[in-house]
Amino acid sequence: MSELKKKSLIALAWDWSAKLYSQLVGLVVTIVLARIVTPAEFGTVALVMAIVGFSQIFCDAGLARALVQRSKLLPIHYSSVFLFNLSVAAILSAVVFLAADQIGVFFNNPSLAAVAEALSCLFLFNSLGSVHAARLTRDLKYDILAKARFLAASCAGLVGIGLALKGAGIWSLVAHAIVFALFKSLVLWLRSGWAPTLEFSRKALGQLWGFGFRMFLSGLIDQTFERIDMIVIGRLFSPATLGFYDRAKSINSLLVRYSSSSLTAVLFPVLSSVKNDVARANNIVMSLLGLLSLYTFFVLGLVYLLSAEIILILFSSKWVDSVPYLQLLVLGGFGAPLGALLLNVLRSKGKSREYLRLEIYKKSFRALCMVVGFAWGIEGYLYGMIVAAIAGTYLNVFFASVQMNTGQWVLFRPILTQFVIVALCVPIVLGMNQALQLSLLAGLAAKTLVFTVLFLGLNHVFRTSSYLGLREQLSAATGGR
Numbered sequence: 001m002s003e004l005k006k007k008s009l010i011a012l013a014w015d016w017s018a019k020l021y022s023q024l025v026g027l028v029v030t031i032v033l034a035r036i037v038t039p040a041e042f043g044t045v046a047l048v049m050a051i052v053g054f055s056q057i058f059c060d061a062g063l064a065r066a067l068v069q070r071s072k073l074l075p076i077h078y079s080s081v082f083l084f085n086l087s088v089a090a091i092l093s094a095v096v097f098l099a100a101d102q103i104g105v106f107f108n109n110p111s112l113a114a115v116a117e118a119l120s121c122l123f124l125f126n127s128l129g130s131v132h133a134a135r136l137t138r139d140l141k142y143d144i145l146a147k148a149r150f151l152a153a154s155c156a157g158l159v160g161i162g163l164a165l166k167g168a169g170i171w172s173l174v175a176h177a178i179v180f181a182l183f184k185s186l187v188l189w190l191r192s193g194w195a196p197t198l199e200f201s202r203k204a205l206g207q208l209w210g211f212g213f214r215m216f217l218s219g220l221i222d223q224t225f226e227r228i229d230m231i232v233i234g235r236l237f238s239p240a241t242l243g244f245y246d247r248a249k250s251i252n253s254l255l256v257r258y259s260s261s262s263l264t265a266v267l268f269p270v271l272s273s274v275k276n277d278v279a280r281a282n283n284i285v286m287s288l289l290g291l292l293s294l295y296t297f298f299v300l301g302l303v304y305l306l307s308a309e310i311i312l313i314l315f316s317s318k319w320v321d322s323v324p325y326l327q328l329l330v331l332g333g334f335g336a337p338l339g340a341l342l343l344n345v346l347r348s349k350g351k352s353r354e355y356l357r358l359e360i361y362k363k364s365f366r367a368l369c370m371v372v373g374f375a376w377g378i379e380g381y382l383y384g385m386i387v388a389a390i391a392g393t394y395l396n397v398f399f400a401s402v403q404m405n406t407g408q409w410v411l412f413r414p415i416l417t418q419f420v421i422v423a424l425c426v427p428i429v430l431g432m433n434q435a436l437q438l439s440l441l442a443g444l445a446a447k448t449l450v451f452t453v454l455f456l457g458l459n460h461v462f463r464t465s466s467y468l469g470l471r472e473q474l475s476a477a478t479g480g481r
Contacts (some may be wrong), residue, residue, distance in 0.1 A: 023254050025157040026176070027314075030250070032164045033172050034315040039243030041170040045248035047107065048115045052122050052228035055096065057088045057223045059127045064134040066208035075197070080204040082131040082196040089127035096120040107234050111170075118174050120464070122181050130183030132192040148187035156180035217312040217356055221363045226371070233378060241321075244438065245378060248325035251310060252333055256304050271425065282404050285345060287469055289338075294466035296337050297418035298455055301426050303330045304432075305451055309444040328382035335389030338415060344398040345403050358399045362392045416468050421464075425454040 014041075030073045034042070067073065096103075100116035129148075136145050160176030189195070229249075233242045262304070303310070307326045311319050346355040366388040373384030397411045429451045433443055459467035 002422040004168050025153040027254060029157050029164070029172070029176055031314055032161050033169075034247070034319060036164055036167075037169045037172075038240070039247070039319065040239040041243070042173070042246060043239035043241070043243030044109060044111055045115055045170060046108075046230060046242060047118050047234040047239075048103075048112060050227040050234070051103065051116070051118050052096065053094050054227040054231075056123060056126060058092060059085050059123055059217075060130055060216070063205070063208050063216075064130050065130065067134040068138045072206070074200045076199050076204045077208060078131055078135065078194070079197045079199045080201050081134075081208065083198070083200050084205060085127040085130055086124070089123040092122045096123070098460065099390075109234075109239060115170070115174060117381040118171075119177060121178060123151035125178070125181035125185055126183075129188040132185075132188040132194060134186070135194055136192055144191045147191065148184050151187050152180045152182075152184035155183045176385050179304075217359075221359050225363050225366055225370075229381065232374065236374075237378070240413060241378070244319065245325050247311070247319055248322040248329055251322075251326055252303070252329040255299055259412075278425065281345075283404065285341070285400075285404065286410070288340060289411065290466040290469045291473070292337055292341055293414040293418045294459065294470060296334050296465075297422040298452075300330045300333050301422040301455065302448065302451055303333075305426060305429055305447045306444055309440055309447075312440060313444070325382065327377065328379065328386070331413050332382070332389035334415075334419070335392050338393055339396045342400040342411070345400040348374040353405060354399060362395055365391050414464070415463075417464050418459075418466060421458045421462075424458065425451055428454060 063084065067077065068079060097117050097120040100113040100120070103116050104110045104113040133145060136142070156176045156179040160172045163175055164172040230242065230246065233245055283361045304327055307330070308320075308323050309327065311323050315322075343355065343358070346358065366385070369384030369388045370381060373381035376383075393415065397408055397415075401408045401411055429447050432450060433447055436443075436446070438446055456467070
């Protein structure tokens with residue numbers, strides 16, 4: 001095994017475990033809160049987090065990614081980006097804090113104001129550790145990033161659960177978000193081995209700006225469409241409806257997006273380091289695409305089948321209105337992880353112009369689907385997003401195939417193969433469950449077992465490249481045993 005491959009696999013393991021642990025801690029906190037506070041209160045916090053999350057992109061302006069991508073860097077580059085990020089974060093914190101009352105008026109929800117004031121500090125806390133995280137990402141030191149998430153998630157979880165048990169309600173979730181951001185940046189400062197200076201150079205920023213600004217525009221477009229659903233639903237529907245939708249969206253993100261994002265986060269610096277070796281880079285992408293396709297469609301199929309059980313067992317029957325939203329979300333959930341992997345082909349080669357053009361195409365089509373879809377309510381919007389995910393995947397494959405100098409079918413094949421397999425398995429399992437009329441827990445166990453056996457069995461029978469790649473990786477990991 002090559003040194004780069006070994007290093008990247010170790011980084012992947014650290015990154016995946018950190019995200020899994022922090023998300024599981026967050027899930028435990030959410031479960032406790034879901035049994036104490038109302039869906040309307042969850043919707044209120046979710047709306048403010050959507051506003052803060054969208055605005056956060058302005059703090060970085062794509063410069064952290066430029067730090068990871070650029071081949072040659074000097075200390076002045078890091079310090080200049082740090083001071084720039086911190087300055088913008090201070091401005092955004094002040095703006096959100098001072099505009100909190102107007103935010104509440106716009107959404108016809110006075111309780112938004114206090115929550116917005118409290119969460120306005122997140123801009124500063126997140127920006128304090130952004131350059132430290134970029135340096136560690138560049139060096140594939142994901143063990144330190146993982147430990148930062150471990151400690152931050154643990155401290156935030158203890159605070160959130162402690163406040164929930166004392167009846168703090170909505171403020172438990174607010175405190176959890178603040179403590180996580182603060183402790184994560186604090187640990188990065190203490191463990192990264194780097195501290196910023198007061199040196200600032202416009203020239204240094206300018207050298208990063210070409211790549212960084214296009215990545216900023218791409219990120220701005222991405223964050224707009226990532227958060228716009230929460231903002232539109234918060235404006236047009238009740239806080240309780242937004243709470244049901246946010247619960248479904250958060251589960252979908254936990255089970256699909258965050259786990260696969262470890263793969264793509266590690267892939268960017270790995271591909272950047274071998275971008276001049278086309279054959280080697282293409283082999284890495286194809287291997288990971290096969291594994292990710294198998295994983296993604298397995299998870300999507302299983303979550304679709306178990307959506308009711310997940311909601312009812314974890315959050316109680318008062319959240320049952322989240323079930324149809326979750327089912328529709330997972331139907332289009334393949335677009336995000338597969339797209340993130342393929343987009344790294346463009347990012348790693350410094351093709352920020354093509355990256356931006358691709359994002360504009362995809363988001364323009366998604367905007368059309370969103371406008372048309374919301375005419376039929378939230379369900380109409382979600383059906384539109386399924387269509388947008390299909391179109392987006394095609395565009396990702398097209399642009400990636402051009403950069404890899406390979407045929408589109410080569411990239412489409414593992415994706416379509418796993419889609420067909422999961423499409424065969426799900427109706428069989430649903431028919432079995434309807435015929436047997438099992439209890440909640442028995443149905444969960446039976447559907448999980450039967451779907452897993454069917455999915456892996458069909459992959460084995462048809463000897464799919466994704467399945468064979470998984471067996472090869474498992475064999476390598478166990479020393480051929």
